[in-house]
Amino acid sequence: MVGLNHFLVLSAVLFCLGLFGVITRKNAITVLMGLEMILNAASLNFVAISRYVTNAADGQVVSLFIIVLAASEAAIALAIVLNLYKNFYNVNIDEINTLKE
């Protein structure tokens, strides 16, 4: 029987996979993908706990806010990545270590 713990374990695994991606990847866009996975794990936790513990919609509201913040973060990050590509001709976060070219 599936309960709260199953959802929590699933989101813990998702969080750790995202963390692994953020640490190991060189490409800035893939780091962004790892961040999206981490945010998804958090919002899955919010919804699961609000369903099983309080049975109110508060967790869903916070999850909505997380989705909005993730969308704005992705938009800004991709604008930054495009600017980096314009200036440095690659998006490797190892090689981008100056504020100007």
Place this chain on the structure above:
Amino acid sequence: MELFDLFFYIFAAIIVVAGAVTVLNKNLIYSAFALLILLSGVAVMFFLLGAEFLAMVQILIYVGGIMILVVFGIMLTGQIKSVPVRENFLYLLIASVVSGLLCGLLVTGITSRPAQFLTSVVESTSLRSLGNLLIGKYYLIFGILGVLLLVILIAAAGMARNNRE
């Protein structure tokens, strides 16, 4: 109840496999599409938790919006094939140790406490209560996020514009 468990296990497996492909694959396009599958799987999890509106928002915004942005970013920066994972062994070691230890710690911590179950599983929160919370209890955050989205829209458009010439 039986069907609920079956759906949970199938989609949990899909999410974990898609997450591993996202993190480990060298081809960025495959990585992006695995992330798409993962986000859809999380939407199914929201359905299973009785949050239909949130599942729809997840599909609309994540799968329809953010993934398009990511794929655009990949194609505009032109690094599609054989993007190296960090070949430095030290980073791989650190990443494996940190995320493996954290995962083990979290899982043992979660499973050591008593399991919590619901008697009736298929019962969705009404959209009315969600809307009441949005414009009642959380109206200030709602308004601030609206302003934030406007600022982000202008800022992203201004930053991505080519203002060289």
